[in-house]
Every structure is written in C-alpha cells, then in structure tokens.
Amino acid sequence: MRxxxxxxxxxxxxxxxxxxxxxxxxxxxxxxxYGEPVAVQRIQTGFGDPGSELDAAYTVVSEEKLYLMLTxxxxxxxxxxxxxxxxxxxxxxxxIATQNPNNDNWAAKFDGFxxxxxxxxxxxxxxxxxxxxxxxxxxFAELGEGGKxxxxxxFDPVNxxxxxxxxxxxxxxxxxxNTNSAGIGSNQGQLANQxxxxxxxxxxxLAIPLNLIGSPRGEIKICAMINGHGHDYLSNQFLxxxxxxxxxxxxxxxxxxxxxxxxxxxxxKDYEGDQFFVTSGPAIPLQIVDxxxxxxxxxxxxxxxxxxxxxxxxxxxxxMMAWQEIDDGIESQGEETTYNLILExxxxxxxxxxxxx
Ligand SMILES: [Ca+2]
Ligand SMILES: [Ca+2]
Ligand SMILES: [Ca+2]
Ligand SMILES: [Ca+2]
Numbered sequence: 001m002r003x004x005x006x007x008x009x010x011x012x013x014x015x016x017x018x019x020x021x022x023x024x025x026x027x028x029x030x031x032x033x034y035g036e037p038v039a040v041q042r043i044q045t046g047f048g049d050p051g052s053e054l055d056a057a058y059t060v061v062s063e064e065k066l067y068l069m070l071t072x073x074x075x076x077x078x079x080x081x082x083x084x085x086x087x088x089x090x091x092x093x094x095x096i097a098t099q100n101p102n103n104d105n106w107a108a109k110f111d112g113f114x115x116x117x118x119x120x121x122x123x124x125x126x127x128x129x130x131x132x133x134x135x136x137x138x139x140f141a142e143l144g145e146g147g148k149x150x151x152x153x154x155f156d157p158v159n160x161x162x163x164x165x166x167x168x169x170x171x172x173x174x175x176x177x178n179t180n181s182a183g184i185g186s187n188q189g190q191l192a193n194q195x196x197x198x199x200x201x202x203x204x205x206l207a208i209p210l211n212l213i214g215s216p217r218g219e220i221k222i223c224a225m226i227n228g229h230g231h232d233y234l235s236n237q238f239l240x241x242x243x244x245x246x247x248x249x250x251x252x253x254x255x256x257x258x259x260x261x262x263x264x265x266x267x268x269k270d271y272e273g274d275q276f277f278v279t280s281g282p283a284i285p286l287q288i289v290d291x292x293x294x295x296x297x298x299x300x301x302x303x304x305x306x307x308x309x310x311x312x313x314x315x316x317x318x319x320m321m322a323w324q325e326i327d328d329g330i331e332s333q334g335e336e337t338t339y340n341l342i343l344e345x346x347x348x349x350x351x352x353x354x355x356x357x
Contacts, residue, residue, distance in 0.1 A: 028177030049186035091120035101149030112264025
C-alpha cells in the first residue's frame, strides 16, 4: 500500500473576546471598564425621584463572572429590584407559580406574568433594602421545578460604613450605592433625558459567577424591573425600557393595585420593544479536540469544542491562502461537534479548518 502524504493541519479560528477588564470593584459605583451602556432608560419614573428608578445597564463578562451595573435608585422601603436572567436553553417565557421555588413569595405573585418573545427566564435575583438602609437583602432563585430559591445574603452597609463588596452564601458579590440624585425625573411616563440617565454613576453592582447561571456561552439576556414590596405592584421602570407614556403597571397592567392577585394580566409583548437587554457571554475558543483518519477507508473525523446554537463551515486549502468550502451550515451538537467525511484527493497535502459562522 502506498503511503499517503496527507497533512492534517487544523486551525481554529476563534472569535476571541477582546475585553480585558481591569479595575472593576464591586462597590455600587460604575467603573470605566464597563464602557457604554447596553440599555438606557427612556421614560421618567412613576416611583418617585429620588425614589426608585433604573437609569441604565452596563455589563462585562470576564474571568468567568458576569459584572452587571444597574445605575439608579431603590427606595429603602423593601421595594424589589428584580433581575430575571435568561442564560440557558429552556426556561419560562410565562411564569407558572407551581413550577418554581416561592422564596419571598415571588412566584405566587408572578403567576401568569409573560415576558417578551425570545426571553425565557432561568434565574431570578431579588434585591431590596429598608430600615433606613441598614438592611440590604439578596435572594437568588433557580427557576423550574426542583429549583432552589432562598435568601443568600443580608448586609448592613450603613453600619459597616461601605457600599461593598459584600459576598453572599452562594458566591455572588454585590455593591450598592443609593446616593444618586440626578438621572431621570419623575414626570411619570414622559420621555426621560437619556443623556442624564447615562451619566449616573451609582446604583446596584453585581459580580455573578457564570457557573451560578448555567455556565453560559454566547448571549445572556437580562430583564430588570422595579416592583412593589409585595411583588405585586410593578413600576414603569424596566430595562430594556418601556415605551413613552407607560405609567406604573400596577398589579393588572392598568396601574391598579389588586389585593391577592398575581401579575397574570401583564404581558410584556403588549409593550413596544424588548423589555430585556442582551450581553454577549464569553467567547468560546474554537479548539480541535479530536482527529482521526483511517487510511484504508479514507474515513476522516474531526471533533471541536463548539458553542450551542452555532453553525460552522468546514474548509480546506492547499496553501493556507485560498480556502475552499467543503461544507457549511454544520449545526452545533452542543459543547462538542463531530464532523465525518470521506477524504478525496488524498494524495495531496491539505490543510483543514473550522470556521464559526
Ligand atoms: Ca464599581
Ligand atoms: Ca432560558
Ligand atoms: Ca432621578
Ligand atoms: Ca415588549
């Protein structure tokens, strides 16, 4: 049998994240490392000024943590800042109380609440404070049947004399600075000055370990909102923003408080635009993890570390200058993808590469 000169040289073309994070301190004050906001408030708050407002959102993913900065204020009356995270496949586009942990009674009150299309919540963070700011609470819930939800941290920023960092029992780090007196105003529902909103430097800051939210690769979606102390009277403060003229949603979407009712009448697709924002997760370095070639059968198999929901092109070249497509639209099989083929022109040296589409 002839010995074949078959060079298999495989390159990974990785889309590397170019963001290097230096000097982010989780203290409730926005650091330069965050750059531009990913979402800015469009409308003035119906929950007072200074009271509760969400001015803008900033994110950075670095070193296996999602850094999230929500500038604004939260009234110290145990109103809730609720942050729903869609970071993995599945989840709930419509909240069903019986399929969730009910820590702090949130699930009972969100029963029937519906997010925008394209958002299926997997996790929830609840932040609240009161007692003249001496008590800052953080709840964390994994949505779904069997998911766990509980109070993971209680801090006293006033008597500790600092606004963070505070670490919760599950490894979240939180900073909270409620001193903003600028940003948006309180002509409820009227257009806000977005430039003023973007200038706010203080609010809630979190470092969320990615392994706490399903170790996402690719996009992470976040829906943040301010709700009343009983989880049953929604403000008009959401990020992504509600459209102009949106007043407090209340319990029923009409601004009314309805005793002993859930938020079942609130459907975010009734409000123009996405009431969520998207941040890109860590880029996955494209890496070949396995190669095999059988000279007898000419069967060639290649396996690479892939991102769920991605597509790839397989290419070959004789000189690494001009590349020819062998196949495209190769659908990711999950964390690893294998592609098999029978090689042709096997008597020539060739290079192969995988390109993420
Ligand atoms: Ca900071
Ligand atoms: Ca999801
Ligand atoms: Ca303000
Ligand atoms: Ca919407």
